[in-house]
Amino acid sequence: MRPPLNIAIVTPRLQLFEAVEAIGAHTYQLTPDAPAPDVLVFPAGTSKVFMESVRAARDLPAAVRKRAAEGKLRVVIDGSSEGAEHWPVRAEHIHSIIANVGVTADKAFYVGQEVNYGREYSAWCAEEGIPEQFRVLHHDAWVWRFLQQFEDSGAEVLSRRLAAFRARPAVRSRRLVSLNYTPRPHKVLFLLRLLKDGLWDKAFVSFGGVARYREIFGCADNAAMTEHLAKLEGFADMAHDLADQLPGLEAFGRVVLDPPVQGKFDPHLDADLPEYAQSWFAVVSETEMHPRPSRITEKAMKALVNFEPFLVLGNPHVLKAIRGHGFETFGEVFDEAYDEVLDPRQRFDLVYEQVRRFALMSDAELAAMERQVTDRLMHNAEWGLTRMSGDLRRAAFSALIDKILEA
Incomplete structure (x- = not known):
């Protein structure tokens, strides 16, 4: 049994952690006085929502950066509400989010529906000589969201x-x-x-x-x-x-x-x-x-x-x-x-x-x-x-x- 988990959402947009209270997780909107999170979520479904998250990563509460510096923060870029494919510009923006938060790439995750995303992102990193890669998780978000009702x-x-x-x-x-x-x-x-x-x-x-x-x-x-x-x-x-x-x-x-x-x-x-x-x-x-x-x-x-x-x-x-x-x-x-x-x-x-x-x-x-x-x-x-x-x-x-x- 894991201890209670704090999941902070950076922007008030659709994201996959909307209904996780039943498994011991508490989600809330990130504010300057919010509890220090264990997981920080950047919604990234549509291009508009994704760019909101890119901008939000530049201005985070000090408590978040402190937790990142201590190695206690995990970052999730949540693209699971759409079927976005890997695209170099998108990957570069994700890397900028990770850098602005201050976590290492191994503590950052991109979650999406596209089954080819991880393979194509890894191939791009190899081609560009990028040694540190964020992790990619596959999630059929709309299947689970539909059945949840x-x-x-x-x-x-x-x-x-x-x-x-x-x-x-x-x-x-x-x-x-x-x-x-x-x-x-x-x-x-x-x-x-x-x-x-x-x-x-x-x-x-x-x-x-x-x-x-x-x-x-x-x-x-x-x-x-x-x-x-x-x-x-x-x-x-x-x-x-x-x-x-x-x-x-x-x-x-x-x-x-x-x-x-x-x-x-x-x-x-x-x-x-x-x-x-x-x-x-x-x-x-x-x-x-x-x-x-x-x-x-x-x-x-x-x-x-x-x-x-x-x-x-x-x-x-x-x-x-x-x-x-x-x-x-x-x-x-x-x-x-x-x-x-x-x-x-x-x-x-x-x-x-x-x-x-x-x-x-x-x-x-x-x-x-x-x-x-x-x-x-x-x-x-x-x-x-x-x-x-x-x-x-x-x-x-x-x-x-x-x-x-x-x-």
Whole structure:
């Protein structure tokens, strides 16, 4: 049993130590009169938040610098809320934070979602002749943040959803659920394919809207949006072929499944969607489709805790990562070979062809598919709602803190 741990947060931004009281840690905002911390956290998700931390490191309380000089302080640069890749300028800024705090590199940690970060950072250090390196820890922040919401309610939610699953009708109004609220290029292309192939009405879809896409990516009109979509490597022909579907997609506007009665809609949280009971499978659209393994987010968790088998439009090895967390995927009914394919276009086509095939199946055929994977669906819901949300999440955070304190 470790002694109580003080974790000070330098700027009031999203960071991974938000809910660690249960494992004997106390988090608080760093102020001039705050207790001397054991761990000092610099939030570093977005570029804006990261640069706030870079500036904050130049002006720290004397008690913090004293603790650093005594070798009693650990520093965490927390980039786990985003999927930032290694970039030399970012690494240089991290080194400047470490130097300004006054700790040695072996007592500093960068935490992120990107699985390649440590390897690429080490290669850069070797190339630049940098002998002292900060340590890199991998953390699937959004997986754990999503499941945390069930820590107290998981057993009750499982019982209710299991009963609802067993009561699902034999004939369902649509075939699939696909949540695409935050517009991304591959998500838009997927939705345009559904429209072109006449499958839109076979899917329950959420989507932030064409107007929101143009706002995010600075596209003046649909023609500019088509050219932006065409810049996605390997998808230029598809983007131009589907350009005539953009007005139809734009006409739907912003589509939200089960919006909240009050408050702001948060796509990162669970939604107990009635649409799951009226569909047979899910298409999980991850944040990006890189040509290499990269990260997973909370998006697949939504299907896993809602008794829905799924295909994923995401990075290579995303299914492998999901299984690594103890869940089961659905190789009995889907061809999951796409998970090993590095080329994003080939991976997209392999997934979409299965979406199309299953979307055109009869209810009887899809009911047989569901029966085949029922045990897996039940395992996944129980595992996510009652195990990973509680004991396993606390154990993962405890192990993360142990690695930091061992330095």
